[in-house]
Amino acid sequence: MRRSRFLILAVALLLFIFTIAGCAQQGTTTAGTTKGTTAGTTAGTTQPTTQGPPTKISWYRGQPNYKALTNWKDALWVKTIEKNMNVDFDFQGPPASDDYNAAASLMLASGTLTDLFFYNFNNYNGGLAQAIQDGLVLNVSANAAYKAMMPNWFGILASNEAIRRSVTLDDGTSALFCHVDENLKRGAYWGLGIRQDWLTKLKLQSPTTMDELYTVLKAFRDGDPNGNGKKDEIPFTDWNLAGGLFYFSTMDLISAYGILYQEQQLNPNDSKKVDYWITVNNGENFQQMVTTLNKWYSEKLIDPEAYTQDGAAQDAKVTGDLVGCLHVWPSNFNIYDTSLRKTNANAQFVGLPAMKGPAGIAYSPNAALVRPAASTEGTVVTSQAVKNGTVETCLKVIDYMMSPEGSTIQAWGVEGDTYTVDSNGNKVWTDKVAKDPEMLINDKVNAYALPTFGGWPKVFSYEAWASIELNTPESKAAHELWYKADTRLCLPNLTLSSTEAVEYAKIMTDVKTAISESFVKFITGQRPVTEVPDLVAQCKDLGIDKANQLYQACYDRYMKK
Numbered sequence: 351m352r353r354s355r356f357l358i359l360a361v362a363l364l365l366f367i368f369t370i371a372g373c374a375q376q377g378t379t380t381a382g383t384t385k386g387t388t389a390g391t392t393a394g395t396t397q398p399t400t401q402g403p404p405t406k407i408s409w410y411r412g413q414p415n416y417k418a419l420t421n422w423k424d425a426l427w428v429k430t431i432e433k434n435m436n437v438d439f440d441f442q443g444p445p446a447s448d449d450y451n452a453a454a455s456l457m458l459a460s461g462t463l464t465d466l467f468f469y470n471f472n473n474y475n476g477g478l479a480q481a482i483q484d485g486l487v488l489n490v491s492a493n494a495a496y497k498a499m500m501p502n503w504f505g506i507l508a509s510n511e512a513i514r515r516s517v518t519l520d521d522g523t524s525a526l527f528c529h530v531d532e533n534l535k536r537g538a539y540w541g542l543g544i545r546q547d548w549l550t551k552l553k554l555q556s557p558t559t560m561d562e563l564y565t566v567l568k569a570f571r572d573g574d575p576n577g578n579g580k581k582d583e584i585p586f587t588d589w590n591l592a593g594g595l596f597y598f599s600t601m602d603l604i605s606a607y608g609i610l611y612q613e614q615q616l617n618p619n620d621s622k623k624v625d626y627w628i629t630v631n632n633g634e635n636f637q638q639m640v641t642t643l644n645k646w647y648s649e650k651l652i653d654p655e656a657y658t659q660d661g662a663a664q665d666a667k668v669t670g671d672l673v674g675c676l677h678v679w680p681s682n683f684n685i686y687d688t689s690l691r692k693t694n695a696n697a698q699f700v701g702l703p704a705m706k707g708p709a710g711i712a713y714s715p716n717a718a719l720v721r722p723a724a725s726t727e728g729t730v731v732t733s734q735a736v737k738n739g740t741v742e743t744c745l746k747v748i749d750y751m752m753s754p755e756g757s758t759i760q761a762w763g764v765e766g767d768t769y770t771v772d773s774n775g776n777k778v779w780t781d782k783v784a785k786d787p788e789m790l791i792n793d794k795v796n797a798y799a800l801p802t803f804g805g806w807p808k809v810f811s812y813e814a815w816a817s818i819e820l821n822t823p824e825s826k827a828a829h830e831l832w833y834k835a836d837t838r839l840c841l842p843n844l845t846l847s848s849t850e851a852v853e854y855a856k857i858m859t860d861v862k863t864a865i866s867e868s869f870v871k872f873i874t875g876q877r878p879v880t881e882v883p884d885l886v887a888q889c890k891d892l893g894i895d896k897a898n899q900l901y902q903a904c905y906d907r908y909m910k911k
């Protein structure tokens with residue numbers, strides 16, 4: 351169970367890293383603008399596209415690896431969409447154990463395309479714009495007849511400014527179809543968690559600043575909150591995503607210093623200026639951050655193994671009643687507490703808000719709060735669909751998936767079967783989903799619907815997501831805390847032009863390598879923090895200012911879109 355959870359986490363994290371570390375797009379801004387509806391029209395789109403036998407549509411995308419589902423064709427929501435649209439999907443992607451990006455990149459390079467193709471175009475040299483120019487991807491928005499077949503998709507773009515800016519290229523091109531969020535609150539899907547029972551035992555308040563957290567971690571270290579008479583507590587821990595050199599718990603602390611871990615951001619003192627964590631105030635904030643974390647590390651407040659252990663090793667410490675504070679997802683509250691309470695009935699993880707640092711502002715480490723779309727990763731219609739004569743069916747199917755009806759099928763399955771609607775109009779899971787004797791609802795639901803994962807053309811249902819992810823009081827409360835963080839550092843979904851994307855990737859590969867080689871060393875003391883200015887100079891030599899300028903131009907265009 352733990353193993354499969356980490357597998358799923360690892361996949362989710364990889365997707366997450368592509369999104370935040372990728373060179374092209376990122377999310378959107380301003381809660382207000384995404385409010386309201388995805389009007390769109392469903393007229394005509396619920397009709398099957400053809401009479402007679404179903405139209406075969408080939409679709410390249412990876413297979414799932416859920417406890418309850420290993421082939422998309424078996425999912426109730428897929429079968430229902432196939433039936434309603436009279437299509438027969440032929441999913442040709444690799445199994446979940448394979449490297450999807452590598453497999454899909456090979457397919458693109460070989461020119462062997464399916465009708466529909468799922469891909470993160472950050473990984474295409476020159477991005478989506480270049481893939482269109484190269485004749486692989488159909489430019490749907492450039493063709494009035496095609497556009498007319500997608501009233502739901504283009505209706506959402508017309509009615510929701512934030513989503514339109516996120517998913518279109520600078521010239522208004524719309525050719526990639528992804529999940530979109532009308533409720534940005536869903537973006538508050540991770541943050542710090544802490545042992546409330548340890549705080550209570552040591553008579554401590556929940557910390558809101560880095561200074562208060564320092565005091566709490568010292569008390570965790572010295573006060574024997576797990577009560578075994580040994581000084582074995584690990585106040586703060588982290589883990590290394592294999593191959594990713596990515597540290598989640600540390601990321602959650604970094605934002606307290608007005609900087610965001612490994613991604614372009616807005617300057618804390620100039621809301622119009624694009625910056626990077628190493629270049630904000632010429633490295634001053636970065637230096638403050640590593641100086642503090644180095645102090646914590648040397649005082650054994652941070653796990654000595656934080657930067658080398660894997661997720662399973664971290665998890666074993668957490669469920670072994672040893673860890674006080676770390677990065678968590680909503681489902682962790684239930685998973686960790688259930689495990690801990692077998693031996694410690696009072697164990698309770700609760701969420702912590704984003705910490706305030708020297709500036710006294712609780713900056714959000716999570717840019718998902720301002721990004722209403724996975725705008726570089728999604729499904730495109732290919733030139734192969736033109737050759738196969740399936741374009742019309744492909745467009746209508748995608749548009750149906752974006753419709754309220756199609757999105758509801760993806761989020762909840764089939765009414766009367768997997769969910770019912772109560773007298774208040776709220777959807778409720780039926781017992782076959784919620785009360786399976788073998789599986790938790792979090793697992794069982796995947797056989798029928800996909801409420802907690804994106805990756806398909808759909809309008810995300812916040813309610814369906816919350817019904818699975820926020821199913822404990824602790825996760826609900828944490829979600830509210832994380833949502834309140836200050837998002838002023840977070841950039842929206844930005845899309846570099848094809849030439850910008852090539853230049854950016856060239857610079858940032860070297861910059862990221864230089865920083866990742868030193869970042870952990872600064873914390874663990876293997877490199878003195880007084881050498882941060884040398885790293886800043888090295889990054890400038892490698893062209894970080896130019897990379898920031900490329901993003902700046904892109905952001906300026908976004909603001910005018």
Ligand SMILES: [Ca+2]
Pocket residue numbers: 574575576577578579580581582583
């Ligand atoms: Ca102890």
